[in-house]
Amino acid sequence: MQTLIFRTAAPYLTGLMLMFSVFVLLRGHNEPGGGFTGGLIAASAFAIHGIAFGVPAVRRALYFHPMAISGFGLFAAAAAGLPSLLFGVPFLTGLWMSPAFFGMSIDLSTVIVFDIGVYLVVVGSFTSIALALEDREHD
C-alpha cells in the first residue's frame, strides 16, 4: 500500500485515532466506551501506520515491544485491585479520591487504573497480532 495519498493521510489518521482512543477510554467511565474499545481503536491506528510505512516504522514509533505494553497493562489491572487490601474491602473494589488541582476537584479512582490496564493489554496484544500478520505478507 505505497500510494501517495494513503502515505500522506496515514500519519494524521493515526494521530487522530490515537487521540480518539484516549477519549473513548476516559469517556467509558460513565458512558459507553472504555478500555477495550479504546484499545482496539489504538491498535487499528498502529495497524494503519504499519500498512502505510511498514512494520519496522511502527516498532520504532512504539519504542516499547507490544508484548511489554501488554504486560504493563496486565500488571496495572491486577495492581488496581491491591489497594483494597489496605482498606479492608474485597479485591477490585472501586476506591475514590478527589484531590483538588488549582481549585478544581478531579475524581480519581482505582477503576480508571484498571481500565487503563485493559486499554494497554488490548493495545499491546492486538498490535502484536496485527504486526505479526503484516510482517508475514512481505515474506
Add this chain to the structure above:
Amino acid sequence: MEAVFAILVGLFFAAGIYLMLSRHIIRILLGVVLFGNAVNLLIFTNGRIIREVPPIIAEGLDVPAGAVVNPLPQALILTAIVISFCFFCFLLVLAYRAYQEIGTDDTDSMRVAEPVDDGLPPMGY
C-alpha cells in the same frame, strides 16, 4: 421474536458443525467461526429479547428509571467474542504455519506427531 432467533441459532450451528466435519483445516476454522457466532447469538437470545433502553443509569439516580434490557448476557457475549477472536487469530496463524511446515491442510495426512509406521515396542530382548 425468540423463536426466530432460535431457528437462526440452529442454522448457524448446523452450518458450523457441517463445516467442522470436513477434513480440511481451513473449512474447520470457518466452521469454528460460525460455531462461535452461534453461541454468541444463543446467549443473546437467552437474555430475552425486548425493545427497551440501554441499561445506563441517569445522573443522580441509584437505579434505572424504567425497564431496561438485561446487560449481563451482553457482557458475557463481549467476553466470549474477545476470547474466540484471540483463539481464531491463533488458529489461523497456526494453520498457516502447519501448511507451510507439513505441506498439507488435510488432517488425514497430518501424521507427523503420530507416524503411521510407528511399530510395536520390542517384545523381548
Add this chain to the structure above:
Amino acid sequence: MAVQGEIVDKAAAMVAGPIASVDWLVIAPVVLPIIGGAVLLLIRHSIRWHAVLALVVLVVMVGANGLLLQRVLATGPVSMTMGSWLPPFGISFTADVLGAAFSLTASLVAFVCCAYSLRDIDATGRRYGFYPFLMLMMAGVSGAFLTGDMFNLYVWFEVFLISSFGLLILGSDKAQIDGATKYAILNLVGTTLFLIATGYLYGTFGTLNMADLATRAGQIGTAAPLMTLATLYLLAFGMKAAAFPLNFWLPASYHTPPVITGALFGGLLTKVGIYALLRTLVMIFAAERLVLAGLIGWVAVATMLIGALGALAQSDIRRIAGFLVISGVGIMLAGIALGSNGGLSGAIFYALHSMLALSALYLLGGLMRQRGGSFSLHSLSGLYGASPFLAALAFIISLAVAGLPPGSGLWPKVMLVRASLDSGAWQIAAAILVSGFLATVALGRVLILAFWREAPGDKASSDKTAAAGPMSAPGCSALVVLVAAMLAMGVLPEPFIRLSTAAASGLLDASAYIQAVFPAGSGS
C-alpha cells in the same frame, strides 16, 4: 423496579463492613501468578531473572495455598466476592476443601516442574516466553479451582488453554505444530460446548453463582431442562478431561512439546476437567448425575481400558505416559459415576495422586532421555548400569502409577474398588483392576527394556552416546521431591484419606459452601 426519586438501600447489593484480611487467601493464588506473569512480560529481555522470579512466585503460591487449605479445614469454606458486591451480583471466589486441596497440589507440581526446567529450558525458550506462559497457565488453573462462578470458570479455562497453546508450540518443530493444531481445534470445540451449556444455564436459572445454582437446582422443578444442561456439561468437561470417546487430542499432542510441558499438561490440565465435572455434576446437578451414572460408568470403564491398552502399544515413553493419563481419567470418572462418599473421595484422592505421579512419569522420561539419549524403548538400554539412582526412582514411580504398594496409587484404587463393589457396579471394579494390571505390564516393560536390558555393543551404541549425557541436578532433585511426596501418600495415607473424605462430603452436602457465599442463609 424502583420509581424515580425513591430512596434505594444500597446495603442490599454491596458489602457494608470491612472484611477480614485472611479472606485474601482465596484470591492470592490467582493474583500472584498474574502479577508474576505481567512482570515477566515486562522484563522479557532479562532472561536471567525469569526462572528466579517464577520460582519465587510459585513458592509464595504454594505457601498461600497451604494457608488457605489449613483455614478451610479449620473453619469451613471461605468466600470473597469481587468489588464489594454481594453475591450473586459480583463474581465470587469460593474455596472449599476440594478446591483448596487441588490448588495446593497443582502449585506444588508447578513448582517442581519449574525447578526441573532450570536446565531444560534454554535461552531461546526463555526469550520466547516459557515462564510468562507458565505463570499465566497457573493463574488459569488456580482460578478454575477457586472460582465460585460458572462463567468465570469458563474464563479461567480459556486463560489456561491459551497459555497452554503458547507452551505447546514452544520450539515450533513439525510434530509440535501438527499436535498443537489438533489440540487447539478440539479443545476450542470443547470450551465452546462449555459456553453453550453456560448460556443455557443462565437462561434457565438467571444466575451463574455456583452456590446460588446449587440452592436453586433442587427447587426449580421438573419443567426446566436440567437434564440437557447436565449432559452438555458432561460432554464439554469430558472432552477437556480426555474421557473416551473424546480423548483423541491427548495422545496426538502431549508427547510433542518439551517433557516439562508434557509434565505440566499431563499432571494438571485433565484434572481441571475432572474438577469441573465434580463441581457441576455432583454439587449442582446431583439428581441428573444419578440418571447419567450408568453412562458415566461405562465411559469410565472404556476410558480406563483404552488408555491402558494404548499404553501397551507404544514404544515412546512420553506416549506411554499420555495413554496412562487417559487411563487415570477413567478411574476418576468411575468415582463420579458411583457418586457415593467413598467413590468420590477415592476419585479426589486419585486426582491428587495423579497430579504428582503423571508429572513424575513425564519428568522421568526426560531424565531417561538425558541419560540414555532417546525416548524410544527400541534404543534405550542399560540404564540400570548407568544410573542405579534413576532406576530406583523409576521403580517407585512405576509402582505409584500402576497402583501398587508402597506407591500413592494404591489407596485411592482400594477405596474405589470397595465403593464400586458396595454399590454393585462390578464392571467398574473389574475395569480398575484390569487397567491397573495392564498399566503394570506397560511400565514393567519400560523397566525391563530401558533399565535391565544390557547395553548393546559398540556398533549400535555409538550413535546414541552422542545425545546421552549426565542428568541435570535440578531435574534429579525435582523428581526426588515428587517421589518423596508420592511415597508419603502411599505409606501414610490417613491424612490424605481424611482430606479427600472431607472434600467429598463438602460436595455431597453443599450447605457449608452455600453458607460461606450467602451468610444470611438464603439464596438471593
